[in-house]
Amino acid sequence: MSKYWSDITKKIDPYIPGEQPKDKKYIKLNTNENPYPPSEQVIKAIQNAANENLKLYPDPTSERLRDTIADYYSLKKEQVFIGNGSDEILAFSFIGFFNPNEPILIPDITYSFYKVYSNLFNIKYNLISLNNDLSLPIDKFFIPNGGIIFPNPNAPTGRYVPLEFIEEVLNKNKDKVVIVDEAYIDFGGESSVKLIDKYENLLVIQTLSKSRSLAGLRVGFALGQEHLITGLDRIKNSVNSYTTDTLALFGAIEAIKDEEYFQETRRKIIDTRNRVSEELKSIGFNVIDSKTNFVFISHPYIKAEDIFNRLKEKNVLVRYFNQPRIDNFLRVSIGNDEEMNYFIKVIEDIVK
């Protein structure tokens, strides 16, 4: 701790991303990256954009990318906000829509960055305790609050709620912004995007990091009615006029446009996930029904932490969260078939 740090810097508890070890080559099933490469069109677009125009600032309002996403989702450009990964957009949303003294609602088991944002911007929160089966309890979202945020599907549980659930939350909280973080929606869920024109309090956040195989490019987007997008713009323009670089903007356009490749790769991941889920069940694991590119699993007799360590010895990296209620679970990203076959073989040996 330094005397030069602000009070906030002293007090916050920053997020810790999944490890990116450099000591040896792992089968990396710990950060929900996509095992398939980005579309060839993306690579080409970036290579073409790597030219002398990099001397100029990027388009600060990302017009072409917003047009592309708006077309894709049948929205207006004014309903689209572009950010440096969905994490940045989440941060902007916390400061943009939530007030310090009106506690927001966050599931107790969820993406742990939400608490970090709350602490950074001094926003109070109430934790909504998940049901015993780790599903979201709808009635607990009907209490007074300063805003609501949850992922759908939830992370790290992988559980999905249907649009009727979302609509009920929106209807019961008409004066507050409800943020649905859809980082994993493309792996089998139905997006809330279609509710945007009906609900002025809905903000949907998505990312190109997972389903578009572009974690390295840092592009996320938010979708909502124009007044919410304008609010995000105000925050962005008070932090950094140009958050997304020229290369990322050009690459992202092609990622959205290459629908065929997107459908093919997400289908493969869904198929692999379903197969791996069945195989894990057959060797005794509890596997929560997942609509994401990961599975959340526990074993009735062997501790998750032990399995984590033994997998790591065998060069397989998964994610273990040492926190109440889920400290006997492992989150396993869905790799390609070869990687998952090796994973199954190793974990089968461990629980045998």
Place this chain on the structure above:
Amino acid sequence: MSKYWSDITKKIDPYIPGEQPKDKKYIKLNTNENPYPPSEQVIKAIQNAANENLKLYPDPTSERLRDTIADYYSLKKEQVFIGNGSDEILAFSFIGFFNPNEPILIPDITYSFYKVYSNLFNIKYNLISLNNDLSLPIDKFFIPNGGIIFPNPNAPTGRYVPLEFIEEVLNKNKDKVVIVDEAYIDFGGESSVKLIDKYENLLVIQTLSKSRSLAGLRVGFALGQEHLITGLDRIKNSVNSYTTDTLALFGAIEAIKDEEYFQETRRKIIDTRNRVSEELKSIGFNVIDSKTNFVFISHPYIKAEDIFNRLKEKNVLVRYFNQPRIDNFLRVSIGNDEEMNYFIKVIEDIVK
């Protein structure tokens, strides 16, 4: 204004970057972009990095780029912080080192984003009035404060203060962080980097946008003692684990490494600036002595706003700030010789 906006969103007054018009082709001398393309090595590195690894998250701690910058400035890697442009680092610094109720010191005429950050994070500030010649008044930095920030050279004046000035400010404010924003330092000033080991309260911020011709890539960096860098890391890891994408990281390394090209292009810009300054003086302009890639000029008889409009009619875009004390000045970025010859011809006609 939306009822869904937070109190902060309602109250802030976002930054407005220089216009990027699309109606016709301008000679763009309004956003201090570099007229020369980035180094060829940068382009090649980006094209090579556009590969399947974009499916993976970037290195969250930017190890190789930090090593490269540390080597360049004879610092340790732990003294280097990487961000998505220097603007993002400035934003992180405000929340990281300044407290709401301890007013910081900001020059009254300076980079207008500083006030925006203060408002966003609710940090009080006192404006330090520049001297009549628009130089920084050192004694006004000796009053109690919660931190200090100024650019060196200052923007949009272009005025530079020598290291003795910086040292005196650092010595008189040993308990507070002094941020020196060196966005333009490579165009003729001496960097404060050499003071870092002596002053634990000094944070230096630089960018690749101007002198490295990479405004489109969004890379900035901060240099300071390790405890300050750790503070910035805490803020970054509470906002976005990966602020700089893989392509930017690879490109930036080469930009720092290609010293020959860097020296050649910055020399050309300095030479052009000096020539243009003399030519402007010879046709009656007051030209503030500049150590940047722009000149700040006024004319004794013709209003700056009129000159601005007449330049625009002739397809030359410069920056006019409609604010007290400088509303009779124009900021003119230094383009290449051809662009500046045209600019001189046009402005000569205007004042004739």
